[in-house]
Amino acid sequence: MKKNNRPLNNSLIENKLLRIAILVAALIITGVALWLPTFTTPKPITLTDLANDIRAGEVVTIQDTTETGELLITYRDGSTEKSMRDTASSLLEQLNHLGLEGEHLSAIKLEFVRSKGLIASRTLSTVISLAMVGVMGFVALRVLNKGPMGEKKFTEGEIPDLNFSDVAGMEENIQEIQDIVTFLKEGNKYADMGAKMPRGILLVGDPGTGKTLLAKALAGEARVPFFAMSGSEFVEVFVGVGASRIRSLFKKARAKAPCIIFIDEIDAVGRERHGSGGGAEAEQDQTLNQLLVEMDGFGSQEGIIVLAATNRVDVLDPALLRPGRFDRRITVGRPDVKGREEILKVHVQGKKLAADVDLMNVAKATPGLVGADLANIVNEAAILAVRNNHLAITMQDFEEAVEKNIAGGVQRKNRVMSDEERRIVAYHEAGHAVAIHETRLSDPVYKITIIPRGQAGGYTMSLPEQDTMLMSKNKILARIIGLMGGRAAEEIFFQDITSGASNDLQMATQLAEEMVMRLGMDSATGLRVFPQPQGYAALAAPRTAQKTFESIDESVKNILDSCYEEAKNIISTRRNAVERVADELLEVETINRERFLELMEAEPVLA
Ligand code: ADP
Numbered sequence: 001m002k003k004n005n006r007p008l009n010n011s012l013i014e015n016k017l018l019r020i021a022i023l024v025a026a027l028i029i030t031g032v033a034l035w036l037p038t039f040t041t042p043k044p045i046t047l048t049d050l051a052n053d054i055r056a057g058e059v060v061t062i063q064d065t066t067e068t069g070e071l072l073i074t075y076r077d078g079s080t081e082k083s084m085r086d087t088a089s090s091l092l093e094q095l096n097h098l099g100l101e102g103e104h105l106s107a108i109k110l111e112f113v114r115s116k117g118l119i120a121s122r123t124l125s126t127v128i129s130l131a132m133v134g135v136m137g138f139v140a141l142r143v144l145n146k147g148p149m150g151e152k153k154f155t156e157g158e159i160p161d162l163n164f165s166d167v168a169g170m171e172e173n174i175q176e177i178q179d180i181v182t183f184l185k186e187g188n189k190y191a192d193m194g195a196k197m198p199r200g201i202l203l204v205g206d207p208g209t210g211k212t213l214l215a216k217a218l219a220g221e222a223r224v225p226f227f228a229m230s231g232s233e234f235v236e237v238f239v240g241v242g243a244s245r246i247r248s249l250f251k252k253a254r255a256k257a258p259c260i261i262f263i264d265e266i267d268a269v270g271r272e273r274h275g276s277g278g279g280a281e282a283e284q285d286q287t288l289n290q291l292l293v294e295m296d297g298f299g300s301q302e303g304i305i306v307l308a309a310t311n312r313v314d315v316l317d318p319a320l321l322r323p324g325r326f327d328r329r330i331t332v333g334r335p336d337v338k339g340r341e342e343i344l345k346v347h348v349q350g351k352k353l354a355a356d357v358d359l360m361n362v363a364k365a366t367p368g369l370v371g372a373d374l375a376n377i378v379n380e381a382a383i384l385a386v387r388n389n390h391l392a393i394t395m396q397d398f399e400e401a402v403e404k405n406i407a408g409g410v411q412r413k414n415r416v417m418s419d420e421e422r423r424i425v426a427y428h429e430a431g432h433a434v435a436i437h438e439t440r441l442s443d444p445v446y447k448i449t450i451i452p453r454g455q456a457g458g459y460t461m462s463l464p465e466q467d468t469m470l471m472s473k474n475k476i477l478a479r480i481i482g483l484m485g486g487r488a489a490e491e492i493f494f495q496d497i498t499s500g501a502s503n504d505l506q507m508a509t510q511l512a513e514e515m516v517m518r519l520g521m522d523s524a525t526g527l528r529v530f531p532q533p534q535g536y537a538a539l540a541a542p543r544t545a546q547k548t549f550e551s552i553d554e555s556v557k558n559i560l561d562s563c564y565e566e567a568k569n570i571i572s573t574r575r576n577a578v579e580r581v582a583d584e585l586l587e588v589e590t591i592n593r594e595r596f597l598e599l600m601e602a603e604p605v606l607a
């Protein structure tokens with residue numbers, strides 16, 4: 001440690017001395033320059049002396065420097081003197097004042113010259129000023145660079161010292177960009193085959209999930225330069241600055257292609273445009289337009305891949321998502337237990353761990369946390385170990401670090417759910433899955449997870465096996481039953497219900513209203529459809545009788561009620577299956593289709 005520090009310190013001091021020396025030298029030069037004229041000029045004679053000499057007939061010529069009023073006097077005997085007139089009026093006027101008449105003056109040759117000395121001294125002082133500004137600017141930059149604010153905001157086209165092995169628990173995402181690596185490494189191959197590579201890839205995911213890391217690792221893996229910028233940088237200053245930054249970023253990148261351009265927080269630039277707006281919006285427009293121009297401007301052979309990160313696709317301008325721009329989308333989710341364990345493993349590399357440390361247990365204690373949180377926890381644990389005088393990081397250090405991270409305000413949004421909350425979410429999602437599974441016309445369950453995403457504590461995904469054009473009445477009813485499964489499980493297993501189902505109920509209600517009011521699928525209201533009133537029509541007198549309104553309400557309520565009953569039926573009948581799924585969710589957090597089917601088939605299926 002000591003050994004390493006010394007040369008560093010020395011060079012720091014040298015740097016400082018050098019800077020001080022430059023400053024002192026600059027000051028001396030300025031001083032000299034200011035005094036210079038007085039040093040070189042002999043003491044001038046007064047204007048009165050000059051007048052007397054003229055009267056005595058000794059003066060032959062006077063050279064008058066117009067701008068400065070300096071006078072160079074040549075005498076009959078060839079000697080010269082200098083004098084000074086007042087610059088406010090002409091020499092003749094002033095000599096007249098001193099009592100000289102035309103007859104004295106007519107004998108003298110008057111020459112008017114421009115100031116050489118003045119030009120020289122002006123040039124000199126300009127040069128000195130410029131030098132001073134330069135020196136000051138240089139010093140200021142150096143000083144600022146040391147501060148956190150002066151840190152370079154983007155890496156300028158270096159090949160990152162990272163590869164896919166530094167990215168843990170994101171195998172699927174890595175798989176999705178494997179072809180990009182090949183393309184960047186041996187682009188010609190693809191071009192020869194006529195294959196088109198995406199120009200833009202959108203990485204969608206919550207903050208800290210490793211989007212930047214993935215982009216960097218991609219560049220590192222392909223051994224190509226990495227250019228990065230954040231969308232928020234583009235919109236901050238003056239109109240046009242954002243656009244010109246985009247231009248120069250792409251220009252630099254083009255010179256180094258094949259390469260990766262990474263734009264973080266693209267939503268700051270690419271927010272959907274809403275008609276006319278203020279200055280900020282105009283700026284954003286210009287920046288976005290420039291980005292679109294640049295992305296359209298390079299061919300797919302050029303080998304530039306633009307990766308952009310956001311956690312909000314919904315606000316992006318559709319223009320960005322059009323083919324040839326960001327037409328590939330990769331969702332970067334929060335890691336599950338296994339993923340969290342792997343991320344922890346990456347970050348403890350090179351750190352000493354005590355024998356009692358079980359990273360799986362740390363992973364289990366941190367549901368909902370993302371890679372950035374876990375990196376913080378490992379770091380914090382290492383600091384605590386030092387503070388606690390431990391020889392290696394112990395499990396106790398980890399526990400403290402986890403608590404700190406969860407309590408600490410930094411990532412409050414990523415707060416860890418309480419055990420009770422997790423249990424409710426697990427049963428809620430298991431309820432959805434089982435209700436969907438046991439409803440004949442439902443789309444198969446594809447994935448169940450209790451990893452929180454956005455507002456939701458978890459989600460159950462079911463996907464159709466093939467595209468369908470038509471929705472049948474029974475299929476819609478099956479959807480509603482599936483949506484009711486969550487709330488039904490809460491009621492059956494906890495004898496209480498939570499706000500967690502609000503989104504489900506909203507969707508179910510919408511579907512039921514759709515059936516009754518627009519699809520003519522309810523026998524009570526019949527085939528009549530009720531167009532949604534808009535604009536003026538909404539204000540116009542209702543064309544629907546009060547009685548009809550009542551019957552619509554009633555029909556919607558009936559559909560929802562009967563579907564809820566059906567869901568409760570399924571959950572009670574398959575109680576054991578729901579428990580198995582919920583327990584497994586609490587253990588591993590995510591269940592895929594195959595595993596779900598195994599769990600369902602562990603006992604006879606519902607008749
Ligand atoms: P994002 O760009 O999604 O906000 P970052 O890529 O900046 O997130 O992640 C911040 C830090 O968190 C990374 O530098 C890394 O240390 C850590 N991290 C995040 N995800 C992972 C991961 N999957 N594997 C290893 N480290 C990760």
Ligand code: ZN
Pocket residue numbers: 428432486487500501504
């Ligand atoms: Zn739900």
